Amino acid sequence: MSENNIDNAEIIAGLRTLGLNAGATLDDIHSAFRKLARELHPDVTGQKSNYRFQQVTGAYTLLKNIAPEELAALTQNLSAHEKFMAERAEQKRKADAEREELSAKIDDILTKYEAEFKEYINNHSGTDNSDMKAIILRMKSGKPKVINAALKHSASFANRVEFRKALTEILKRPEIDRTTADIAGTLPFDDTTRKLIALDTAANAKNFPAGLIISLIGSDANVMESMLLHVLPDNAAVILRRWPAGKIMNSGVIRKLLASDDARILVPLLGAIRTHFPKSASQHRKRLSELENHSSAAVRAWAKKLL
Numbered sequence: 001m002s003e004n005n006i007d008n009a010e011i012i013a014g015l016r017t018l019g020l021n022a023g024a025t026l027d028d029i030h031s032a033f034r035k036l037a038r039e040l041h042p043d044v045t046g047q048k049s050n051y052r053f054q055q056v057t058g059a060y061t062l063l064k065n066i067a068p069e070e071l072a073a074l075t076q077n078l079s080a081h082e083k084f085m086a087e088r089a090e091q092k093r094k095a096d097a098e099r100e101e102l103s104a105k106i107d108d109i110l111t112k113y114e115a116e117f118k119e120y121i122n123n124h125s126g127t128d129n130s131d132m133k134a135i136i137l138r139m140k141s142g143k144p145k146v147i148n149a150a151l152k153h154s155a156s157f158a159n160r161v162e163f164r165k166a167l168t169e170i171l172k173r174p175e176i177d178r179t180t181a182d183i184a185g186t187l188p189f190d191d192t193t194r195k196l197i198a199l200d201t202a203a204n205a206k207n208f209p210a211g212l213i214i215s216l217i218g219s220d221a222n223v224m225e226s227m228l229l230h231v232l233p234d235n236a237a238v239i240l241r242r243w244p245a246g247k248i249m250n251s252g253v254i255r256k257l258l259a260s261d262d263a264r265i266l267v268p269l270l271g272a273i274r275t276h277f278p279k280s281a282s283q284h285r286k287r288l289s290e291l292e293n294h295s296s297a298a299v300r301a302w303a304k305k306l307l
Helices: 008-017 026-040 050-064 068-122 129-139 145-151 161-171 178-185 191-207 210-215 221-228 233-240 250-259 261-277 278-290 297-305
Strands: none
Touching: 050 129, 050 221, 129 145, 129 191, 145 178, 161 178, 178 210, 178 233, 178 297, 191 210, 210 221, 210 233, 221 233, 221 250, 233 261, 250 261, 250 278, 261 278, 261 297, 278 297
16 A cells, blocks of 8 residues: 555545445455446446546545555454444434433423422512512523523513623623523613613623614614624624614724625615714725725615715
């Protein structure tokens, strides 16, 4: 094999191209090639199997020059490797099955817990400090189902300082459960609570679904600006299309957003500039001129309107 310097990965690929497994002999390789060549030759199939014929020919060219004893040694090693990988795959399958079984048991426990907690809340006034402490305690859990069970019964506490702080910590987590975010987006926050939560969590807004963002921004331009610097492009468009009439966007925020090449941000941004604060366009003429050559026709059109 010194002449060809073929490694195990190439051997595996070549054998599989010919429809063979580890352990195949040179006779097997010759036979497989002859069979496939008859089926795939351009004289038989025209050009439709040309690429496959080239693959088969390449694999055969690679494998036919390996000495029989060397091929036997290599395929023996490959057989051992395949056996090892099969054993690993079976171990992983068993481990996955065990994890799924455990997860199902945990889900059953949490479902039962949620029903018990709901019964507890329904049997209490829902306004005293002990109820709020019980909810906040559960909000500090790492289990989404426990958190969600608490949030579903927290409407009467939504504007309490302790609740706001606990919810803010949840919304700052690197990963936010979608159901948690959806429930949080339906809570009856007053304007002050909404603004404080939004400003405190804006840096993590890339993890927020659109519904939660819409709930938190209200019609506050300052909150919108904070969110715009962190949300995903599609959600930036959601905010920009809700920009309040008569409000001017901070020039620094406009500059950062204009620096994007993403049409999902640029189209609604340029539309907002044209509709709500057209005079600011003069401060960004250089970038707008560059956008006249953007790949998106919509971006080019809006840029031209603003120049």
